[in-house]
Amino acid sequence: MSLVLRNLQRAVPIRRVPLRKRMEIVRSTLGVQKFDLGIICVDNKSIQHINRVYREKNIPTDVLSFPFHENIKAGELPQPDFQDDYNLGDIFLGVEYIFQQCKGDEDYYDILTVTATHGLCHLLGFTHSTEAEWQKVGAILQVLQHRGCNALCTRCPRNQGCLSCPCSQMYQKEKQVLEELSRRTGTSLQPLSRGLF
Numbered sequence: 001m002s003l004v005l006r007n008l009q010r011a012v013p014i015r016r017v018p019l020r021k022r023m024e025i026v027r028s029t030l031g032v033q034k035f036d037l038g039i040i041c042v043d044n045k046s047i048q049h050i051n052r053v054y055r056e057k058n059i060p061t062d063v064l065s066f067p068f069h070e071n072i073k074a075g076e077l078p079q080p081d082f083q084d085d086y087n088l089g090d091i092f093l094g095v096e097y098i099f100q101q102c103k104g105d106e107d108y109y110d111i112l113t114v115t116a117t118h119g120l121c122h123l124l125g126f127t128h129s130t131e132a133e134w135q136k137v138g139a140i141l142q143v144l145q146h147r148g149c150n151a152l153c154t155r156c157p158r159n160q161g162c163l164s165c166p167c168s169q170m171y172q173k174e175k176q177v178l179e180e181l182s183r184r185t186g187t188s189l190q191p192l193s194r195g196l197f
Contacts, residue, residue: 001033001034001035001036001037001086001087002036002037003020003023003024003027003036003037003039004036004037004038004039005019005020005023005038005039005041006038006039006040006041007041007095008040008041008042008046009041009042009043009046009095009096010043011043011044011095011096011099012043012095012096012099014041014095015109018109019039019109019112019113019116022109022113022181022185023037023039023113023116023117023120025180025181025184025185026113026116026117026120026177026181027120029176029177029180029181030120030124030177031077032077032088032120032124034086035078035086035087035088036086036087036088037087037088037089037090037091037120037123038089038090038091039090039091039093039116039119040090040091040092040093041093041095042092042093042094042095042096043094043095043096044060044094044096044097044100045060046092046094047060047061047064047092047094047096047097048060048061050064050092051064054066060094060096060097061094061097062093062094062097062098062101062115062192063091063092063093063094063115063116063118063119063122064091064092064094064119065089065090065091065092065119065120065122065123066089066090066091066092067088067089067122067123067125068085068087068088068089068123069085069087069088069089072124072125073125074124074125074126074127074169074170074173075124075125075126075169075173076125077124088120088123088124089123091116091119091120091122091123092119093112093115093116093119095112098111098112098115107187110187110189113181113189114174114178114189114190114191114192115192117174117177117178117181117189117191118170118174118191118192121170121173121174121177122170124173126169126170126173126174127170128170171191174191174192175190175191178190178191
């Protein structure tokens with residue numbers, strides 16, 4: 001099915017071809033190429049409006065995801081009954097916000113790809129319910145790693161259940177997909193949550 005990539009802003013120049021190529025690889029890696037997906041690039045004003053309306057946060061952000069299918073469990077693909085239901089949903093990228101957050105040595109298109117991948121993981125049921133939860137899990141895993149525990153390894157005898165939490169599952173899925181994308185494109189992409197784990 002199709003990947004629709006729309007640029008509805010003029011604040012930051014966007015070359016859609018590099019992002020499209022990378023996201024096609026991400027879709028293939030996740031096994032969702034038979035589903036429609038919309039990626040919409042917007043400016044700070046638009047993403048702030050959407051964030052205010054849907055999340056009651058009156059600030060710009062990097063990505064907002066709107067799934068077509070509700071209540072998907074992380075790691076499970078939708079099982080549509082009708083052809084029209086082969087749709088994952090829409091990802092809104094706050095490209096102006098993302099551009100402003102990029103550090104000098106970061107490639108803007110790498111960050112766009114990572115952010116879009118994060119949004120796609122949300123469409124597939126991977127979550128971090130709140131920012132506080134996201135930060136808490138990162139802190140727990142840092143403590144465990146500091147103690148010599150590989151908190152990302154399911155075989156670790158000292159693991160205290162961190163791998164079953166939604167944040168860790170999201171990180172693992174992003175990491176897996178971005179490693180495959182990096183292998184195919186010669187880049188070195190890291191999940192948005194890389195500083196927490």
